[in-house]
Amino acid sequence: MPDEILASPINIGKKTAPNRWVNHPMECNDSDEFGNPTELTFKRYRKLAEGAAGMITVESLTVSYRSRARKNQLQITERNAQGLARLVKEMREINERSLIIFQINHSGNLSNGSFSEVVSYYPTADPTVSILSDEDVEQIKQWFVDAALIAYQVGADGIDFKQCHGYLCGQLLRPANTKQGRFGGNFENRTRFFRETSEQIKKKIRDERFILGTRVSVYEGIIGGIGTAGADEVAEDLTEPLAFARMIEESGFHFINVSSGIPVFTGEVCRPTRHYPIGVFRHFTWTQAMRGAVKIPVIGTGYSYLRDGKNKLAGVDPTRRTLLYWAEKNLKSGSVDLIGIGRQSLADPLFAKKILAGNLDDINYCKACGGCSKLLQAQARVGCTVYDDFYKEELRRIKRGAL
Ligand SMILES: Cc1cc2nc3c(=O)[nH]c(=O)nc-3n(C[C@H](O)[C@H](O)[C@H](O)COP(=O)(O)O)c2cc1C
Numbered sequence: 001m002p003d004e005i006l007a008s009p010i011n012i013g014k015k016t017a018p019n020r021w022v023n024h025p026m027e028c029n030d031s032d033e034f035g036n037p038t039e040l041t042f043k044r045y046r047k048l049a050e051g052a053a054g055m056i057t058v059e060s061l062t063v064s065y066r067s068r069a070r071k072n073q074l075q076i077t078e079r080n081a082q083g084l085a086r087l088v089k090e091m092r093e094i095n096e097r098s099l100i101i102f103q104i105n106h107s108g109n110l111s112n113g114s115f116s117e118v119v120s121y122y123p124t125a126d127p128t129v130s131i132l133s134d135e136d137v138e139q140i141k142q143w144f145v146d147a148a149l150i151a152y153q154v155g156a157d158g159i160d161f162k163q164c165h166g167y168l169c170g171q172l173l174r175p176a177n178t179k180q181g182r183f184g185g186n187f188e189n190r191t192r193f194f195r196e197t198s199e200q201i202k203k204k205i206r207d208e209r210f211i212l213g214t215r216v217s218v219y220e221g222i223i224g225g226i227g228t229a230g231a232d233e234v235a236e237d238l239t240e241p242l243a244f245a246r247m248i249e250e251s252g253f254h255f256i257n258v259s260s261g262i263p264v265f266t267g268e269v270c271r272p273t274r275h276y277p278i279g280v281f282r283h284f285t286w287t288q289a290m291r292g293a294v295k296i297p298v299i300g301t302g303y304s305y306l307r308d309g310k311n312k313l314a315g316v317d318p319t320r321r322t323l324l325y326w327a328e329k330n331l332k333s334g335s336v337d338l339i340g341i342g343r344q345s346l347a348d349p350l351f352a353k354k355i356l357a358g359n360l361d362d363i364n365y366c367k368a369c370g371g372c373s374k375l376l377q378a379q380a381r382v383g384c385t386v387y388d389d390f391y392k393e394e395l396r397r398i399k400r401g402a403l
């Protein structure tokens with residue numbers, strides 16, 4: 001049987017996650033034309049609810065229709081409240097104990113120009129990007145506050161105020177944001193958006209039980225990116241990310257989900273594969289560093305590629321390179337508090353339930369084949385193209401050029 005630490009509850013703010021598994025946010029691009037959940041969305045989340053991870057994060061929800069990276073990205077505005085309330089209700093009918101967290105996001109300059117507005121706070125290499133003024137950023141702040149309130153009103157346990165993966169909030173944080181303005185230049189200014197928006201969210205939602213969390217990229221892997229020491233630097237320097245972690249805690253947040261990379265530019269940094277297996281260990285190192293900086297629970301990333309040991313990690317005997325081995329080891333050593341799974345939750349939404357019951361042989365392990373990412377890049381509906389025939393066919397349709 002897996003170690004009991006995996007099944008042990010953990011307090012997150014004033015609530016409790018019943019076990020140490022977290023389903024990372026995984027956007028699957030299957031909303032209707034207004035950003036509402038569809039039957040496909042409900043089906044996916046019902047399955048995840050059945051899987052009973054301690055925390056289930058609902059994927060990147062756009063705070064405005066104009067800031068979408070995906071054509072069918074789920075949205076969180078007034079007009080989506082009814083659909084989101086149904087989503088939470090359906091999940092709770094299956095499982096009352098898992099914490100349900102909504103990730104809220106603005107895609108910034110990673111918005112898709114063919115149906116959205118590509119915006120950046122500071123000038124980028126792309127001359128077609130619209131540059132945001134300080135007043136524009138104030139408006140976006142309000143969208144995040146409104147989104148957090150909707151999450152609260154529809155019954156989510158909390159939010160993940162997304163700061164990672166190169167979207168607007170992450171872009172503001174990076175040293176390359178040298179713009180002279182309230183939200184650019186020094187560290188104080190670059191973190192202002194996070195601090196002020198968080199303050200406004202707390203003023204608006206006065207319920208201490210509502211969980212405030214955030215997902216951060218510790219190192220983006222680009223020049224002047226998060227985790228470097230300056231606009232022209234690329235060497236890893238965690239001074240700012242660790243200071244930001246302390247700021248997150250001081251702002252009254254209840255958890256940090258540690259990620260890295262920018263999926264569209266530095267995909268392997270974000271999600272390790274056979275082309276970059278040691279990415280797994282880099283994630284562990286980043287998470288451990290963040291764990292050391294704060295007292296609030298820290299969620300780790302990078303586990304899916306480990307699988308049942310069938311991976312290309314070198315110099316390690318097969319029994320010590322499985323997902324289960326590292327989940328137990330990292331929890332026991334205190335270098336992480338919860339184990340986040342991304343692709344593995346698509347490959348097998350019942351993963352947490354199976355592993356906690358010791359049914360290891362029943363698990364559909366993610367093969368890190370990249371099929372789901374291909375679907376996302378093609379603006380198709382996303383799921384596992386290995387274990388789910390519907391998405392297998394979706395991938396075939398892309399290959400045939402039918403999508
Ligand atoms: C298809 C797909 C969709 C994703 N959607 C999101 C998302 O909505 N929000 C987010 O923070 N990360 C997202 N990610 C990143 C994952 O949450 C996770 O960080 C990454 O896959 C690495 O974890 P893993 O090795 O367990 O898969 C996505 C990744 C994939 C492959």
Ligand code: SF4
Pocket residue numbers: 343344346347365366367368369370371372373383384385386387
């Ligand atoms: S499509 Fe491939 S990478 Fe994505 S979840 Fe399935 S097995 Fe994993």
